[in-house]
Amino acid sequence: MHYRTLGKTGIEISEIGFGAWAIGGDAWGPVEDTSSIRAMERALELGVNFIDTADVYGDGHSETLVARVLRGRRDRVVVATKGGLMGHHRDPRREPVYDRPEKVVHAFEESLRRLETDYIDVYFDHIWWNDQRETDAFLTAFARLKQEGRVRAVGVSTDDPAYVEAFDRDGTLDVVQLDYSLLNRRAEDRVLPYCQERGIGVVVRGPLRMGLLTGKFxxxxxxxxxxxxxxxxxxxWYRExxxxxxxxxxxxxxxxxxGQLALRFVLNHPAVSAAIPGGKTAEQVEQNVAASARPLVTDEDLALIEHVTGEAT
Structure with a gap:
């Protein structure tokens, strides 16, 4: 496993992390908790030190499972979680749910409780639309949580360049989590260059295009x-x-x-700190982690990739 520095944070993370959305059990088909625990344990055995979850994954179930593998090794694992969608995902009208810093802090503390820890390494705003009141609430809360030492780094999970810039208006944005893959290269236009220029860490979700790039469908x-x-x-679009x-x-x-080609492709971009493919089984984790040691993407590879996927999709 190779490790990279997460932007300007100084936090060292494995270039392949563990994305914990699927293990929440409510969005990716059947999954057994015992299999999820074993998948995370196997990831840690293979050198993964970065786990990404969110309060909304399984309405908190993912966080409770992550807590189980953190016991006895919390100081050796970099944990990221996200807040901001809990409530919104039940209310499609998108009324401001997190319009005050206290609401953000409460959501954060609920994640602490489920994760059985007293600090979060990276805490993300999980609202990807730019609502001024909620953006202000998160920025104020994040500054407070960092000052208190309960958060090491803060970020936003979004693909919207305007929201990235709004969230970084004071130059305090540490990390961006975004969708980027061989089949979705929009981030190359604005967000990735912006992050690279400002030393903002980048965590790539969807590097396997939600399984399409495993080649098994x-x-x-x-x-x-x-x-x-x-x-x-x-x-x-699926057939395309x-x-x-x-x-x-x-x-x-x-x-x-x-799948390993797809992971190597996103890791090839100089702005990227880590990719976080999901995994419901130890076997899937082993395939993902092996990408760290697989052949790098060459100029010849990039030529064919550009020919096939050059137009943003």
Whole structure:
């Protein structure tokens, strides 16, 4: 495993982290807690020291599972969690739920309780739209939490360049979490250059395009009820992205699977600190972690990638 510094924070994290959305159990199909625990344990055994979760994943269940693997090793694991969607995901009108710093601090303290810790390494604003009242509330709360020593770094989870800049208006933004992959390269236009210029750490979610870039799905694949991908096979964009994935298959080999190519691609960008693919089993984790030691993306690889995926998707 290779490690990188998370922007200007000085925090060292594994370039492959563990994304803990799926283990919440409410969005990615069936998952057993015992399998989730074993997946995280295996990740730590293989050198992963960075786990990313959120209060909204399984309505807090993901955080409680993360807490179980932190016991006895809290000082050796960099933990990121997110707040801001709890309440919003039940109210599609997007009325300001976090319009005061006290509400943000309360959500933070609830995450502390579930994670069984007294500090968070990286705490993200999980609201990706730019509502002035909520942005102000988070910035005020984050400054307070950092001053109190309960947060080491703060960030925002968004793909919106305007929101990144709004959140960084005082130059206090430490980390951005964004969607970036071989099949979604929009971040290359503005957000990644902005972060690189200002020393802001970048954590990539969706590096496997929610499983598409593992190369295991076809037009005949189906997803169970309760899986966020359930309706994908009916969508034209799904078939288009499957076709692009197949066109990238010549870049794979016995030494580098499709998923590992996808992870190496996002790690190739100089602004990126880490990728956080999800994993529900130890076997999935082993495949993801192995990407750290797989062949780097070459100029020849990039030429084909540009030919297949050059237009932002």
């Amino acid at each position: 076809t037009s005949d694949s189906t997803f169970p009820e309760g899986d966020v991908r359930h309706g994908w096979p009916r969508e034209a 992205q499957l076709e692009k994935t197949e066109r990238l298959r010549p870049l794979t080999s016995a030494e580098r699977s499709m």
